[in-house]
Amino acid sequence: MARVRLIDVAELAGVSMKTVSNVVHDYPHVAPALRSRVQSAIDQLGYRPNLTARRLATGRTGMVALAIPEIDHPYFSELSRHIAEEATRRGYRVLIEQTLSDPTAERAVLGDREAGLVDGVIFHPVQMETLDIAKLDAGTPLVLLGEAAMPVMTDHVMIDNVQAALDATRHLLSSGRRRIAFLAVTADDITGSTSQRLLGYQQGLLEAGVRLDPALVLEATEFTAEAGVRAVTEAIVRGVEFDGVMCRDDRFAIGALKALQAAARSVPADVAVVGWDNTALASYTSPTLTSVSPDKAAIVVAAFDLLEERIAGYRGVGRHVVVGHSLVVRESAPGH
Amino acid sequence: MARVRLIDVAELAGVSMKTVSNVVHDYPHVAPALRSRVQSAIDQLGYRPNLTARRLATGRTGMVALAIPEIDHPYFSELSRHIAEEATRRGYRVLIEQTLSDPTAERAVLGDREAGLVDGVIFHPVQMETLDIAKLDAGTPLVLLGEAAMPVMTDHVMIDNVQAALDATRHLLSSGRRRIAFLAVTADDITGSTSQRLLGYQQGLLEAGVRLDPALVLEATEFTAEAGVRAVTEAIVRGVEFDGVMCRDDRFAIGALKALQAAARSVPADVAVVGWDNTALASYTSPTLTSVSPDKAAIVVAAFDLLEERIAGYRGVGRHVVVGHSLVVRESAPGH
């Protein structure tokens, strides 16, 4: 069981390390006789190259870090799956880093006291803002996801949140809704995705000549389905009238569905509900959930494209790529 | 932005590499004067130790691999979250390896042609069986999860599936159900968890004097909610009578809920439904889902305990630890 090294194989086969290395790497120009002699030495000894040593020698780790707030949030777990698959396709392994939206943990993703761990980082920040990131960025190739921050020198992949919210709002309006609520956590999220979605929401209402009403912005205390239930229930209790709800994510939408059901409001007859992220949850509910669907596969492909360019040496200004989205229409907010 | 090394710091501070290393590692016996001189050199140069080099020198990687079938399956994403948190607590990073239940990918987890990548592996096999694993196990510390395989020399963490299924069955029986169906994929899963759960299910029925009926074993074609819908719908169409359904996992239970709703069967009045895994999904449905709840946190702690013993050098026979479970009772199958 003792550790066998390249040189052990070389000795057994009676060749140099270089030749063994060539065989290991399928280097084409190796005499067939030698190749098979070396190969059988490898098999006999059960040799397996030591990756750490290879890394030190080459300077490449073959790993990317994926830093996300919560692994088990449906959106992020689905994103992670795409990342894992794309990484495999491109020959990388994935190191997972859960920040729990904690500023310290987020900072650690970038300012980490160690180096040489991964070739690049795909990071979806929540708390860190543009300047924090610009300051801490330590030179490891980095691609940002989401809307929390966008330093000019850093690459970034996102969807057009304003447009997506506009699409969803128009969809609700076109089915005759006029009192459309927006369910979100706004307290801690001034600069991020939520404000962009609110923008699209407002634009949609205004272009349809519908008056904005602050009472229709429903504030949840945190990002859970339960908080969504509470926010919607309170609104109903307060007597707020609405015939549609746009939700910041699918979990909120589930909360909204529950609250409406408890209040004996029928979905979609009385109130239409739209979620966001189009996670698997959207098809699990009843009624099934109409949801804004960011093109997750495209996000991941774009992120890797940018990252690999950085890894290859690109040092220029940050590229901001916008990928597609769509509105997946299901029962909770059908077309007219 | 050039790469700063230990020796650069040493030169700037006018000390040896050893001293710098001592400072980096907070080694206690360093003269305060030196320490601060070194520290300021570190700061000035922005030195960060290269992890790869450290690994090569120490032989420890500080990483564990987590090999699971699907990152975005709710059970595994929740498990992953626990793993990530426990890993952080114990000073490890997590490399994620998605097998998609593919035999080749599973084999690669163990028989991997490279070594020295991680200190240990936590692996939830689906396809690989006991002997496959016993054969391929290459000596990297390994802990198995689930019931697919349990080689005698390998550590293993699981819950008592038979007992848990028995508990759930008794629960249904005690609320007066007598025609209890079991929804699962049985075709490809003879030796695994499903058969154990079926065992507990049968035992529960028999001890209550209820006759077994093969027609009550509902077979889904794959592990998705949709397949669950189809299986339950077909049973209803075939005229199979039942007043309870135990489901192999929560996603099947969601499928069952949908199928029952579509068939205008009321849950739990007409049919009680029990899920398995107690994922977040269970509280998202309506009615909410009664579900068998493996103690995920305990699974993860036990897995790390075993793994760290292996990493520390334990070479003995496999330990098989059984952690707790409970039945979380919600609306879909309330108590009597």
Added chain:
DNA sequence: CTGAAAGCGCTAACAA
């Protein structure tokens, strides 16, 4: 308490 130097296992430039 600090310094010098020998590895850790592999890669790659340079020779042969």
Added chain:
DNA sequence: TTGTTAGCGCTTTCAG
């Protein structure tokens, strides 16, 4: 086509 050898950056005896 194959062999030699000098690193990659850090840790860690062993001296001093």
